[in-house]
Amino acid sequence: MTKNEILKTIITHLENKPFTHISDIRSAVKEVLRSRGQFGEVTRQQGNVRITETLTMSDRVALETNEIIYDFLYGRVITxxxxxxxxxxxxxHLSNPEKLAEIKNALEQEV
Known part of the structure; x- marks a missing residue:
């Protein structure tokens, strides 16, 4: 998961839930990873053997998620x-929806 994908996920979460908990923001990122089969319990078939493993969020994704949350705090997007x-x-809570919209628009311009 790229940093831009994490940012998009967090923006969507804040748009849908402007009053939230930091762990819920992190959970939104985990849900995207889970939907891709990159987090949580994953079962794979290898020949005649089924292997179930529990995947965790990578350190890079976890730290980038935290970085974005704290950038939003310091930028007063969330308070x-x-x-x-x-x-x-x-x-x-989302304290500056206009600033969030600016970040979202800038992100969409990059693509």
Missing amino acids: PGTDEFNLELPWV
Whole structure:
């Protein structure tokens, strides 16, 4: 998974769930990997043998996901807190949808 694919996944997640949890953002990336057969329990047939293995997110993808989350925090695209009772990290909300749209448009221009 490329960094741009991770970025697109996170943007889509924030557009659909503007009030969220950092672990939910990471889970959105994991779901894309799972749908590609690159994360979670995967069963493969090799000859007469079925092999089941549990795949984890690569360090590179995990660190790039974190990097994007923190870039969004520092850029004030997302801000800690979702309501009166969850004002701190790991709870976050989309605080600047215009900036998110700019990032999304710039990403689409690259393609």
